[in-house]
Amino acid sequence: MIGQFPESVLGWTNAARNGHELANHTLFHACPEKLGWQKSISIDNYTIDKIIKEISTVNSMLSLLDPKRKTRSFAFPCNNVFIAGTDYSEIIKNKGLVTYGRTGGDSNSVITDFKYLNRMQVPSWHVWTGTTLQQLISFAEKVKKTGGMGVYQFHGVGGQIFQISKETHRAFVYYLKEHQDDYWVTTFSEAMNFISDQQKE
Known part of the structure; x- marks a missing residue:
């Protein structure tokens, strides 16, 4: 109906209001191409700069759903912390994008x-x-x-x-x-x- 939140948006907003944590998990969930991911969004073709921009974008989206939370935790897609052989976990922390990270x-x-x-x-x-x-x-x-x-x-x-x-x-x-x-x-x-x-x- 006009003037109402989409059901999914309302669900996430209500979850945050009820004490659940909305954490960052990236926008495209990049995983290895060998697991079936399309080449354009596989982690094999990511750069550190690209993942930083993606995480930052999702933080902005989450702030609209959950404005009271000022910091975000992060779940690594496919439990992978490496991009081109570089561990990016501390990079995203030092840039202030996330405070804690969860792996597998x-x-x-x-x-x-x-x-x-x-x-x-x-x-x-x-x-x-x-x-x-x-x-x-x-x-x-x-x-x-x-x-x-x-x-x-x-x-x-x-x-x-x-x-x-x-x-x-x-x-x-x-x-x-x-x-x-x-x-x-x-x-x-x-x-x-x-x-x-x-x-x-």
């Missing part, structure tokens, strides 16, 4: 060494298609047992790629709610702010 990992990627954690290359569990509720819970229990931090990298809930069912995801959220005395469920940036304070001590 597996179900063993539990963070326990907070003091020496690279805040621009924080590992996460790339949750694959078919992951079960018990596997999601097992990772949480491993995090609790070690007193560490775990980052779940979900892509498609009920659709898209690397998907798990909506029912499985919902059941896991309910599990965390029922055990909220055992887990601190928060945004990536809030968790990283806490770790940053520890590293300063």
Whole structure:
């Protein structure tokens, strides 16, 4: 209808208002051409300057959806931090584009060494298609047992790629709610702010 936000815009805006973090993930999600990406938007054909412009553009777009957040965290497309052999993670941090970065990992990627954690290359569990509720819970229990931090990298809930069912995801959220005395469920940036304070001590 005329005069109303498109549904997707309203969804992201409401998510931000309800405490969710809208982080940067680039505009075109450049990944290696060998994984099926078109040559024009494959990371193989990117330059540092191009990725900087892209991240900056997305920051501007996100500021329209989530104006209260002044800094952004970043999820590296395809968990890749290199362009033409150069690690660009610290470059985008030093330019003030992002404060924290998330890369990949597996179900063993539990963070326990907070003091020496690279805040621009924080590992996460790339949750694959078919992951079960018990596997999601097992990772949480491993995090609790070690007193560490775990980052779940979900892509498609009920659709898209690397998907798990909506029912499985919902059941896991309910599990965390029922055990909220055992887990601190928060945004990536809030968790990283806490770790940053520890590293300063």
